[in-house]
Amino acid sequence: MKRAIPILVVLVFLLLTSAVHAEDGSTGLAFLKLGVGARAIALGDAYVAVGGDASSIYWNPAGLVDVENMDFVLMHSEWFEGIRYEYAGGVRSYGDQAFGLGIVGLYMDDLERREGPTSEPIGTFGVFDVSISGSYARRLTDHLDVGGSVKFLNEKIDEETARGFAADLGALYRVPMVEGLTAGLAIQNLGPGMSFIEDEFDLPVTYRIGAAFEAPFEPLRGDVLLVGDAVVPNDGDAKMHFGIEYEYADMIALRFGYRTGWDNQNMSVGLGAKVRNFRVDYAYVPFYSDLGDTHRISLGFTL
16 A cells, blocks of 8 residues: 555646646647547546446546456447547456557548638548557555556548557545545546647646445445546636436446536436346437537447
């Protein structure tokens, strides 16, 4: 436990001080801010203290140690204006350590190309963003897990491309005096600035700290999960995310989430179902300002 304390101190120090590196609106690669996994999205993106599945590669790599043997998550997301967002992740656990690989992709096709003020386009082009993460996590003590990821980043708009690298750091702490209570923190997208053609930009570094509390609810033969995250981006104001999940008999789950500090979204709802080693999750997030609604579907399975 003694060697775990310096690690937590370093992570908290980075969380509190690094947010000054970028000014409002100065970051790029906005797709890195989009969460993965329909369960996490339905819970209001409050997932930094929840581990045990392959979506932890995105939210907090320390959560990979909670995976039993192998876990996989596939997600498809339909966004407004024809935007599609995909995720595929897999984790292999070896007792007190785990390895993960995750791929995130966002793409749009058939955008109209114009070279001046005209009503007739001269053609079409596409946009494709991708992030490939390699993750490692380790259990340091009975109460503390830590993890990290290294990510390759690529953005392509028409024929122009930007490439770079980033890293994520995270920790999970199971509070010894309160059964079912876990605290988590993560720092996402730490890395050098990138450039697209002649424009330079910083990465969207995001700092998350939160807690999760899970307990049985005997009157309804199920379990209740309560989650809450504070999210601090380096290019905007702090935000709060909350979620609640009721799971009946380890088979059917109902979820609700709420976010504060966002201009165009706040609530989310979702459903989940488990059949043997397979699980299916769905999340619905309405957007305002006539943007439309988004739908996420995830398929998960363990081996």
